[in-house]
Amino acid sequence: MTTEANSSLHFIRQIVADDLKSNKHNGRVVTRFPPEPNGYLHIGHAKAICLDFGMALENNGECHLRMDDTNPVKEDVEYIDSITADVRWLGFDWGKHFYFASDCFGQMYDACEELIRKGKAYVCALSQDDWKDYRGAPPAPGKESPWRNRPVEESLDLFHRMRAGEFADGTLCVRARIDMASPNLHLRDPVIYRILHSDHPHTGDKWCVYPTYDFAHPLEDAYESITHSLCTLEFEVHRPLYDWVIDNLDHLPSRPRQYEFARLNLTYTVMSKRRLLELVQEGRVNGWDDPRMPTICGMRRRGYTPESIRNFAEVIGVTKYESLTDVALLEHCVRNDLNLRAPRRMAVLNPLKLVIDNFPEGQTDEFDAVNNPEDAAAGTRKVKFSRELFIERDDFMENPPKKFFRLAPGQEVRLKYACLVKCTHVVKNDAGEIVEVHCTYDPASRGGNSPDGRKVKGTIHWVSAPHAIKAQVRLYDRLFTVEDPMAQAAAEGKDYRDYLNPHSLEIVTGLCEPALADAQPGDRVQFERIGYFSIDPDAQPGKLAINRTTTLKDSWSKMTEKA
Numbered sequence: 001m002t003t004e005a006n007s008s009l010h011f012i013r014q015i016v017a018d019d020l021k022s023n024k025h026n027g028r029v030v031t032r033f034p035p036e037p038n039g040y041l042h043i044g045h046a047k048a049i050c051l052d053f054g055m056a057l058e059n060n061g062e063c064h065l066r067m068d069d070t071n072p073v074k075e076d077v078e079y080i081d082s083i084t085a086d087v088r089w090l091g092f093d094w095g096k097h098f099y100f101a102s103d104c105f106g107q108m109y110d111a112c113e114e115l116i117r118k119g120k121a122y123v124c125a126l127s128q129d130d131w132k133d134y135r136g137a138p139p140a141p142g143k144e145s146p147w148r149n150r151p152v153e154e155s156l157d158l159f160h161r162m163r164a165g166e167f168a169d170g171t172l173c174v175r176a177r178i179d180m181a182s183p184n185l186h187l188r189d190p191v192i193y194r195i196l197h198s199d200h201p202h203t204g205d206k207w208c209v210y211p212t213y214d215f216a217h218p219l220e221d222a223y224e225s226i227t228h229s230l231c232t233l234e235f236e237v238h239r240p241l242y243d244w245v246i247d248n249l250d251h252l253p254s255r256p257r258q259y260e261f262a263r264l265n266l267t268y269t270v271m272s273k274r275r276l277l278e279l280v281q282e283g284r285v286n287g288w289d290d291p292r293m294p295t296i297c298g299m300r301r302r303g304y305t306p307e308s309i310r311n312f313a314e315v316i317g318v319t320k321y322e323s324l325t326d327v328a329l330l331e332h333c334v335r336n337d338l339n340l341r342a343p344r345r346m347a348v349l350n351p352l353k354l355v356i357d358n359f360p361e362g363q364t365d366e367f368d369a370v371n372n373p374e375d376a377a378a379g380t381r382k383v384k385f386s387r388e389l390f391i392e393r394d395d396f397m398e399n400p401p402k403k404f405f406r407l408a409p410g411q412e413v414r415l416k417y418a419c420l421v422k423c424t425h426v427v428k429n430d431a432g433e434i435v436e437v438h439c440t441y442d443p444a445s446r447g448g449n450s451p452d453g454r455k456v457k458g459t460i461h462w463v464s465a466p467h468a469i470k471a472q473v474r475l476y477d478r479l480f481t482v483e484d485p486m487a488q489a490a491a492e493g494k495d496y497r498d499y500l501n502p503h504s505l506e507i508v509t510g511l512c513e514p515a516l517a518d519a520q521p522g523d524r525v526q527f528e529r530i531g532y533f534s535i536d537p538d539a540q541p542g543k544l545a546i547n548r549t550t551t552l553k554d555s556w557s558k559m560t561e562k563a
């Protein structure tokens with residue numbers, strides 16, 4: 001698999017291209033992204049968004065953003081706002097095409113009435129439990145509801161009275177009259193309207209009857225003149241019902257078609273809104289935008305760029321096969337993008353003091369540091385240097401193994417951008433821990449050159465102790481310890497929460513070079529040799545909070561190199 005966004009001709013692109021060629025929809029491409037506003041969007045939705053908006057963009061079409069708000073019970077305005085913000089942040093624009101399914105409740109009600117009038121729907125009084133027996137299980141045919149053949153006038157009257165609020169939830173419903181012997185359960189007289197005495201975030205108390213998803217969705221698509229209604233594979237078995245609804249109503253403005261593709265599943269996370277809501281409500285993460293969450297707002301806060309997510313969506317492609325995508329591929333896309341745009345800075349996350357004994361006390365030097373080797377236009381900056389520095393504790397070993405090229409007693413190392421230093425001795429505390437490493441520097445190596453061409457293999461990063469600024473650094477790891485928490489929980493008779501990674505968040509105090517003082521929330525940097533980081537919105541003047549976006553270790557590249 002290549003990670004170049006190569007605009008592969010996946011099957012949806014092929015279908016759209018063929019339809020344009022045959023002028024099936026008069027040369028129009030109209031798609032929609034139809035989230036139910038009952039949670040925050042996740043990376044799976046991002047795949048759908050990139051596909052829906054992408055097909056429209058590529059073909060001079062339009063893509064509608066539609067709140068599929070037919071279920072009043074679980075929906076909330078908070079979610080609507082987050083959804084629009086996330087789609088915008090991903091870089092897509094729906095123009096004037098922002099819709100609510102609930103704006104069409106009147107038309108849907110009329111459509112249901114039309115079906116009843118045509119004898120294609122009826123009001124049924126079977127309870128949900130009884131219905132299970134009636135519906136039966138293929139290959140055996142189901143049993144007809146005793147209300148299936150009730151006179152049209154009676155059904156119409158009951159439907160009107162359902163709407164007027166005369167009946168309690170669950171007592172009556174409207175069923176499409178299709179085929180009780182169908183091998184497809186969805187065609188065995190499915191419910192199309194139900195009673196729900198519940199206020200709706202958008203229509204208030206106007207309605208106490210609501211259409212089901214299966215009835216509403218094809219109608220929404222038709223009312224908006226959608227040409228290609230793209231959804232995930234679980235809706236494939238619903239498609240005959242989708243087509244039935246469209247085919248049995250007169251005067252619909254258009255004839256939409258539904259196409260299904262495989263949903264995105266990612267390793268080391270869960271992706272259903274219900275599970276994500278549980279994690280938030282139970283306080284297992286710090287909200288929907290916790291950087292460990294697979295939500296779009298979580299990834300934004302973590303420092304992922306919209307470009308990297310769009311590239312990821314292109315690279316994974318669109319197929320008809322269920323699969324589990326390695327999160328390392330997503331991280332690889334993030335790294336590739338940040339490599340080009342993130343300025344380099346130095347920071348030490350696990351500090352050890354380094355004292356340069358032959359550098360004059362109280363004196364400061366300054367070195368030029370390259371801001372981004374991938375981007376000449378990013379220029380250089382000055383980095384302050386002094387007698388006392390901090391280096392990464394890992395970069396020193398008192399008794400190093402053979403191939404340890406960093407700092408050790410008697411060993412010489414390059415301090416990036418600055419000079420060569422050689423370790424003379426260490427100072428320990430009473431507990432025997434090293435608290436200071438002492439060195440001498442070679443004045444002829446200013447700028448980090450090797451003056452006489454002598455070999456110095458290791459280069460380490462550093463910050464100047466008197467100049468460094470403190471930051472709270474949040475080191476994120478995978479949220480779960482196993483690749484597929486849902487599947488593993490099912491296989492082992494456990495709960496998916498049993499696999500939460502107790503070390504998914506570690507907070508340390510880092511020391512950063514002074515250039516970080518100007519960083520704004522949302523800014524992204526590469527801390528040299530450590531990883532990509534982004535400034536958290538929690539940051540306040542003088543109080544930096546920084547999220548680790550990814551480490552530098554690219555396990556995806558490693559895997560693909562081996563393969």
Ligand code: ATP
Nearest residue numbers: 034035036044045047048231232263264271272273
């Ligand atoms: P979830 O299953 O996570 O609760 P959902 O399917 O209920 O999500 P919707 O709001 O109904 O969420 O989804 C909006 C659109 O996003 C639908 O067209 C759906 O098919 C698509 N979608 C949802 N999850 C994924 C996914 N993991 N991969 C690709 N597309 C997805």
Ligand code: MG
Nearest residue numbers: 035036213273
């Ligand atoms: Mg859904």
